[in-house]
Every structure is written in C-alpha cells, then in structure tokens.
Amino acid sequence: MKQTIYKDPVCGRKLNRQKAHIAIDHDGITYYLCCPRCQREFEADPQRYARPELGQKTPKAK
Ligand SMILES: [Zn+2]
Numbered sequence: 452m453k454q455t456i457y458k459d460p461v462c463g464r465k466l467n468r469q470k471a472h473i474a475i476d477h478d479g480i481t482y483y484l485c486c487p488r489c490q491r492e493f494e495a496d497p498q499r500y501a502r503p504e505l506g507q508k509t510p511k512a513k
Pocket residue numbers: 459461462463464484485486489
C-alpha cells in the first residue's frame with residue numbers, strides 16, 4: 452500500500468498520516484501536524500501556516 456507523505460506546515464517535517472499527531476481542517480484543506488506544539492502554533496495563526504499544497508483537500512460533505 453502506498454503511503455502518502457504530508458508536510459507539517461509549521462515545522463516542515465515530513466510525516467505520514469499514521470504518524471501525525473493531529474489532522475486539522477482549515478479552509479477546506481486538511482493539514483497534518485507532528486506534535487501538540489505545532490498544533491498550537493497552527494491554531495494561533497492558521498493564515499500564516501496554511502499552504503494548500505502541503506495539505507490534503509478535504510472531501511466535501513454531501
Ligand atoms: Zn511539526
């Protein structure tokens with residue numbers, strides 16, 4: 452099975468979905484963060500860290 456690697460937009464670390472600390476949904480994109488610290492950073496200033504190309508487009512709920 453192919454593993455998709457995502458990049459933590461805060462610290463730039465590469466992680467796969469299983470290893471990620473948390474997935475955060477922002478503006479229709481899911482971002483994977485490696486640790487509580489990056490989570491706090493991201494939540495404090497999502498505009499600054501949000502990069503659609505680093506996350507995964509969230510499937511639209513029907
Ligand atoms: Zn991180």
